[in-house]
Amino acid sequence: MYILVLLIPLLSAIISGFWGRKTGTGVLTSSCISITAIISGWIFYETALNGSSTYLKLWGWLDSELFTTDFGLQFDSLTSTMLILITTVSALVHIYSTGYMSDDPHIPRFMSYLSLFTFLMIVLVTSDNYIQLFIGWEGVGLCSYLLINFWLTRIKANKAAMKAMLINRVGDIGLLLAMFLIIREFGTLEYSTISSLLDFVDRKNLTVICLLLFLGAVGKSAQLSLHTWLPDAMEGPTPVSALIHAATMVTAGVFLIIKSGPLFEGSFLVLTVVTFIGALTAFFAATTGAAQNDLKKVIAYSTCSQLGYMVMVCGVSNYSISLFHLLNHGFFKALLFLSAGSVIHAVNGEQDMRKMGGLIRSIPFTYTMVLIGSLSLIGFPYLTGFYSKDLILEVTYGKYYIVFAYWLGSFSALLTAFYSVRLIYLTFITNTNTNRVVFRGVDESSLSITFPLLLLSFGSIFVGYLVKETMLFNTIYPVISSYIKITPFVLSLLGMLLGFIVFSRTEGVYNKFEGHRVLYGFFNSAWQFNYILNNFFVNYIWKFGHLITYRIIDRGVLEIIGPRGAAQLLIRSTQRVSNLQSGTVFNYVLIMIVFTSLFIFGNNAGL
Amino acid sequence: MFYEYVAIGVVLFVIGGLGVVFNRSNIIIMLMSIELMLLAISFLFLINSVVADDLIGQIFAIMIVTVAAAESAIGLAVLVAYYRARGTIIVRSLNLLRGKIF
Secondary structure: OOOOOHHHHHHHHHHHHHHHHHOOOHHHHHHHHHHHHHHHHHHHHHHHHHOEEEEEEEEEEEEOOOOEEEEEEEOHHHHHHHHHHHHHHHHHHHHHHHHHHOOOOOOOHHHHHHHHHHHHHHHHHEEEEEHHHHHHHHHHHHHHHHHHHOOOHHHHHHHHHHHHHHHHHHHHHHHHHHHHHHHHHHHOOEHHHHHOHHHHOHHHHHHHHHHHHHHHHHHHHHOOOOOOOHHHHHHHHHHHHHHHHHHHHHHHHHHHHOOOOHHHHHHHHHHHHHHHHHHHHHHHHHHHHOOOOOOHHHHHHHHHHHHHHHHHHHHHHHHHHHHHHHHHHHHHHHHHHHHHHHHHHHHHOOOEHHHHHOOOOOOOHHHHHHHHHHHEEEEHHHHOHHHHHHHHHHHHHHHHHHHHHHHHHHHHHHHHHHHHHHHHHHHHHHHOOOOHHHHOOOOOHHHHHHHHHHHHHHHHHHHHOOOOOOOOOOOOOOHHHHHHHHHHHHHHHHHHHHHHHHHHHOOOHHHHHHHHHHHHHHHHOHHHHHHHHHHHHHHHHHHHHHHHHHHHHHHHHHHHHOOOHHHHHHHHHHHHHOOOOOHHHHHHHHHHHHHHEEEEEEHHHHH | OOOOOHHHHHHHHHHHHHHEEEOEEOOOHHHHHHHHHHHHHHHHHHHHHHHHHOOOHHHHHHHHHHHHHHHHHHHHHHHHHHHHOOOOOOHHHOOOOOOOOO
């Protein structure tokens, strides 16, 4: 039963990858992942609700006397929660893709990649050691490359996929170095041994380990400074974005922090850094999301922002709240992405919100879904997002020394509400800017697209309420005044109101803002992060690689003292030697005489 | 007793060697210098056989004269054949087999 949760997605990926043309993959992969989802529901019941964690040692992975690692599975409440999220969202994405990608000629490949992605993510969350986690970690990176690059004829998709892979690799190096240090400090990579050895480890080394682990999380979870791959990853098909940004890939970083929570607890510095980066990410992404015009990029930046919340709350040592928000966010973000896909599907692939509008009458169902998702994202009372988002801000305020995180988070909540309303308004409510032919053709999608939306909307409404007791049973709520408690909520309401006023009554205000080139350009281009990274890092490294290491060292110095230099030296000296043979007899005789006499004198001198 | 003649032999040998080295024009002079060197050597053999009171030196001298005669005969034959082919016997033009590549 427990191994099946790994095996079925793998089988699904292999069958649809190799024999997909013959079998027809849509139904097969969808049903495989749905069965996995049901199994993971059972696992959740057994491990989380009944409190019986399960450990399975499958086979020896590494055995070098001093350092042993098994290929083992660990199912505890954290893992099973992640499993529920991953498999449910993945199953719905699979079902959705059968409708959304039905025109695509490469659907077996797509389904295979999706299943492989799910499998590797399950490997990541179920591992009981860091090495196995790393397999999943690299595997989801690889699958994100394959999926973003799914339409491989598009140069932008190629570039985005490479960017995703390479920026992730920066974080992966952090994770690898952390693993080396863990081996040096603890002599093992298993979570259970590490957490029991924590008291015997030097604090300084622990800080370094945690910083490196956090670097890994920063890359994977798209925190500030390594976030630039996330919005570019929108080049993939929409179900891919839903899978990457809602349930699987970006949550891996947060999962790593939660899993390494005992380590992070040992280092105050790292916790502060984590909160700092998380809060900044939330704020940064919220400001950027408010100035985007691409429907998917708005949602991508909101993902970035919500991940900032999750990381931020990890920094104040409330890992269960972070996991809770991760779960909730998975549901409503998948809903948002998939409904965005539905909208894009309806308007013939147009992604620019400025060229939509007025869709509310033609696709009311999708509108409802976007509304539910957005309200849940905003943290509207009694929807899923409300239970975790406001709690995060309260807990952050409870730690007085990093109270700025609270204010940054609250302001991001305002901006989140604002851009959610903006998204709804520009897409559905304002007068249409669509081409007339397209607008008349707008229609609800088929059942395979709407059914997952419906299920996810239930998730977005109910999951927070249903799971909050199981997830938050050991949370200590901070004692703070009710003004502070209510502030984030008031701010989000204010943001919504602001959005309504700006877009329904005074449209000129936002247009004026959009006309402001410096300010709007700054936010629209994500605080110029791409420019900064490209100009001050990538370009220099690129030039260094070409000029210094390639031209000067590889093709220069090493060639001269290496093959080419030796060859030229030999050629020249042999030419000189053979020039001695002038062809004239008297020279030969002279040489003969000189050397014979040298030989004789040398012999006499005893040389 | 006859040691002062050794110097004559050596001087003759050196003159023969120098004749080969410094001669750039005429190949016959070269052959003659070689003959001179051989004669100087057989002269030295003779001197030494007298000094050491030993016959082997004289036997060697006779053999060297024989070899020298044969050698000059073959050398002159080569010279004639060469002259037929090239039409000249200047030593400086004897440089077809150079070690230079270019």
